Amino acid sequence: MEKDLRDGVSSRSVSLGSPSSLSPSYEQLEPPQTSYCFDQALLDSEFSRLSVSSSSYNNNRRRSSSSNSNSNSNNQALYMGSGYDLANGVGGVDHFMPCSFQPERKNQRVGDFGHLGVANTNFLEIFVPERNQLRQREYPNRLSWNGNGLVSDVSMNSCGLVDGLGSKKPRFPNWSLKDLRGMMLYMAQNQQWSRYLQCKMDGCTDEEKNLIFMELIEHVGQLMLHPFGNYVAQKLVEICSEHQRTQILQKVIETNYLVQMCLTNLGSRSIQKLLKHFTTQQQISMFMYALSPGTLALSKDLNGQHVIQHCLMNFSDEDNMHLLNEVANNCLKIATDRSGCCVLQKCLKHYKGALKERVVAGIIANAFLLAEDQYGNYVVQYLLELRIPQVTENLLRQFKGRYFIFSSNKFGSNVVEKCLVETVEEHSSSIIIELFTDPKCSMLLIDPYGNFVIQKALLVSKGCIRNALLELIQSNSSMMTSNLYGRKVLTFCQKELNINFRTRR
Numbered sequence: 001m002e003k004d005l006r007d008g009v010s011s012r013s014v015s016l017g018s019p020s021s022l023s024p025s026y027e028q029l030e031p032p033q034t035s036y037c038f039d040q041a042l043l044d045s046e047f048s049r050l051s052v053s054s055s056s057y058n059n060n061r062r063r064s065s066s067s068n069s070n071s072n073s074n075n076q077a078l079y080m081g082s083g084y085d086l087a088n089g090v091g092g093v094d095h096f097m098p099c100s101f102q103p104e105r106k107n108q109r110v111g112d113f114g115h116l117g118v119a120n121t122n123f124l125e126i127f128v129p130e131r132n133q134l135r136q137r138e139y140p141n142r143l144s145w146n147g148n149g150l151v152s153d154v155s156m157n158s159c160g161l162v163d164g165l166g167s168k169k170p171r172f173p174n175w176s177l178k179d180l181r182g183m184m185l186y187m188a189q190n191q192q193w194s195r196y197l198q199c200k201m202d203g204c205t206d207e208e209k210n211l212i213f214m215e216l217i218e219h220v221g222q223l224m225l226h227p228f229g230n231y232v233a234q235k236l237v238e239i240c241s242e243h244q245r246t247q248i249l250q251k252v253i254e255t256n257y258l259v260q261m262c263l264t265n266l267g268s269r270s271i272q273k274l275l276k277h278f279t280t281q282q283q284i285s286m287f288m289y290a291l292s293p294g295t296l297a298l299s300k301d302l303n304g305q306h307v308i309q310h311c312l313m314n315f316s317d318e319d320n321m322h323l324l325n326e327v328a329n330n331c332l333k334i335a336t337d338r339s340g341c342c343v344l345q346k347c348l349k350h351y352k353g354a355l356k357e358r359v360v361a362g363i364i365a366n367a368f369l370l371a372e373d374q375y376g377n378y379v380v381q382y383l384l385e386l387r388i389p390q391v392t393e394n395l396l397r398q399f400k401g402r403y404f405i406f407s408s409n410k411f412g413s414n415v416v417e418k419c420l421v422e423t424v425e426e427h428s429s430s431i432i433i434e435l436f437t438d439p440k441c442s443m444l445l446i447d448p449y450g451n452f453v454i455q456k457a458l459l460v461s462k463g464c465i466r467n468a469l470l471e472l473i474q475s476n477s478s479m480m481t482s483n484l485y486g487r488k489v490l491t492f493c494q495k496e497l498n499i500n501f502r503t504r505r
Helices: 002-010 040-048 054-066 083-088 184-188 191-201 206-224 229-239 242-254 258-262 265-276 281-299 304-314 321-329 331-335 340-350 354-365 367-371 376-385 389-399 403-407 412-422 425-436 441-446 450-460 463-475 477-481 484-496
Strands: 096-100 125-129
Touching: 184 191, 184 206, 184 229, 191 229, 206 229, 206 242, 206 265, 229 242, 229 265, 242 258, 242 265, 242 281, 258 265, 258 281, 258 304, 265 304, 281 304, 281 321, 281 331, 281 340, 304 321, 304 340, 321 331, 321 340, 321 354, 331 340, 331 354, 331 367, 331 376, 340 354, 340 376, 354 367, 354 376, 354 389, 367 376, 367 389, 376 389, 376 412, 389 412, 389 425, 403 412, 403 425, 403 441, 412 425, 412 450, 425 441, 425 450, 425 463, 441 450, 441 463, 441 477, 441 484, 450 463, 450 484, 463 477, 463 484, 477 484
Parallel strands: none
Antiparallel strands: 096 125
């Protein structure tokens, strides 16, 4: 066979032949079973100089079909070697196949790993490694063969993985996970091969799980932040054992970038997947100890808040003790943030006892500032919705004397409305009386925000208090008719109270 291959090079006549024409000795060859290290830099440099694009491949096919098929100048060959062989320099003529490559042309675009494919044999012919058990005999039905007995419509990337030329869907061979040793990190970070690797991870044996784990564990933090690798990392978390998950957690913590990872979209999703598969108290304790110092930054971040909320909803009070202490110490900063106000509401919803009391005390102490804040007002409203008598009384005491100011404020008016609706009649009546006794009370009837407070006061008031409000509206109905917001109050009275005020001309 060595003689045949050398003759093929010297005569410039190269052909792979059809699957049926392959010699038995060639098909039975196996690569040497030696340990190796996947050298990505070597692959990059080797393949970048061997450049053939899919367009040149199609042009060669057209030229070949229009000329003599037996002409030496138009014979085509396809490289089908693997990254394993190239990285380790597999020797011996039986491990090589003659192949022709077209040198890189000027201004021709070369990808990260170069473009491999069919080339004209007018150029210098070289030997390239061939890992034959991954070739034609493994998936002859998946390859297409042209009239000259040559493989067509298939190209290889720098790791020896098959991609279809001119096709958006790659051709996935039926390789075992052992065949992919040294290539899993590359595959995990490739869009198509990431999906292929995830499929291979489904239903794999314990031995194969250990093989995948050992290949990826050192890079798990990198994969969690990768657009395609994060899916492989999440799948790894699902299939690995309890001890292996602990190792993954340790690797993430050792990087000292746990908080930074949670602040990213992909990292947040990967960490949440890891949290869902925690099965021991040791794992929870390790994670919370590392996460707690970043509670403020995470609570105020759009992605980080999801990690905090997951902890609040799924872990015990004892596990979240340090986290809740950080929330209580930074109550005002968290409550006045778009994401933080959601975190604070989760704290109020899921916790009881001393930790919750600390958070509530922080909200009440800053209630005046929160009521007029675009996000803080939601926290105050939620606290009122809980209808805890002592808490409600403390809040109303903080607001006393400021209800008129709040009623003219875009965000404070929402808090006043909630006070009227969520409190008992005694408290709501005292709020309405305070509004009514203010010298500028009539201005609320035509205020962009105060008119809603008046409508809510009409809805909850009774007896003499409601009558006093109706008289106020009657005396100012002429002014209200010519004002957009005043007409809203009059319309409310007509629809909800069935009272039609006569306007004065």
